[in-house]
Amino acid sequence: MTAPAPVPVPSARAILTATGLRKTFGQTLALDHASISLAPGEIVAVMGPSGSGKSTLLHCLAGILRPDQGSVIYQGQDLTTLRDAARSTLRRTQFGFIFQFGQLVPELTCLENVALPLRMERVPRAEANRRATEELQRLAVEDVAGQRPGEISGGQGQRVAVARALVTRPRVIFADEPTGALDSLNGELVLRQLTATARETRASILLVTHEARVAAYSDREIVVRDGRTRDPLTAGAAA
Amino acid sequence: MSMGQTFLGLLEAGPRHGYDLKRAYDERFSHIRPVHFGQVYATLARLLKHGLVELDAVEAGEGPERKRYAVTEAGVADVDHWLARPEAPDPYLQNTLYTKVVLALLTGRSATDLLDLQRTEHLRLMRELTQRKANGDLIDHLICDHGLFHLEADLRWLELTAARLDDLAATLTPAGGTTTGRTIRA
Ligand SMILES: Nc1ncnc2c1ncn2[C@@H]1O[C@H](COP(=O)(O)OP(=O)(O)OP(=O)(O)O)[C@@H](O)[C@H]1O
């Protein structure tokens, strides 16, 4: 098999650049020659069929999964060779995560959930609670602050999860199907707040979605197909 | 929808008479409402005039049905160009997009490239509408949403088609005799 050269990426401006990623799970080749680059403040949608490797790509970029091959450079550091402790510190302090399922701690109130990432960084309780409350307000869910995740609706839960991802003012936000189905005003509010906050704070977002209306909040899109990334703007025209 | 390019694509399989072309066209692209002979010959005359087809053979006798047409190099280039150019997003595109995908598969061009290109074009407009919605009032919101939902429906169909390209290619593998040097691939 001949391997095509990794797609060159504009690393000078980039905050996060992955080149030539390959990842296998047993016999499954989940990623193969996947490359992507995020500029500061840029919102990039990752689209593609189910099972094409979108989540795997996100996990490699976020330092959750170690790829078998390739590099992931975050501000000059290669996450693939970084030690586990350093990687988890990086994830905690620089990255924000929004996943579709089960991300709130059920035993904590919504306010405590949002304040948690700050408390882990030893921000004093009063200050952490103040910032968490502010974040809940931005997402219009301050009225559930005292309730536990089990006592609120799914849509409210999504908003609280977004508040928690944003409260530390991450440099890169990783969002994997963050809104569930967008057929609701809730989904729109979540996306609007998420992207507006990113714009304000010049954070980048990697937005995995199969919905075009969600991808329409991005600056550009990347398509993953059979584990390979494809930038439609640089891909060859139909011929 | 462009009958001209579709004819050219069909002719890539080999020269055909006008009536044969009409039959192939009706079968693949227009089974609900067959095209008129008049339209077929008008289209062929136009292609001939622009050098996109040439007469391959003229049999003895009178009338247009005696002529056999072959696609020229310029004609093939014209199909390339048409397939490589995304359509302006529009809620009622389905027919043209369907024709493009089928034609790409029939002629061994990349339907995946075509779909990716079209997605980019649709998303460009969807971003514009999303932006307008963010800056607009409730009325803007409703109007933009209408456009967004329609464009999304187009794209969902495109994605599903992309996922089915292999099946579609298998369905379209020439059973009716005409083969080309090209192989059908997704
Ligand atoms: N932990 C795992 N163990 C084994 N196989 C895995 C694992 N994670 C992913 N895979 C496989 O890798 C491939 C890519 O999966 P991935 O979750 O990245 O796809 P995806 O594009 O996110 O799909 P979806 O749109 O359905 O979420 C699939 O074939 C999947 O079955």
Ligand SMILES: [Mg+2]
């Ligand atoms: Mg996934």
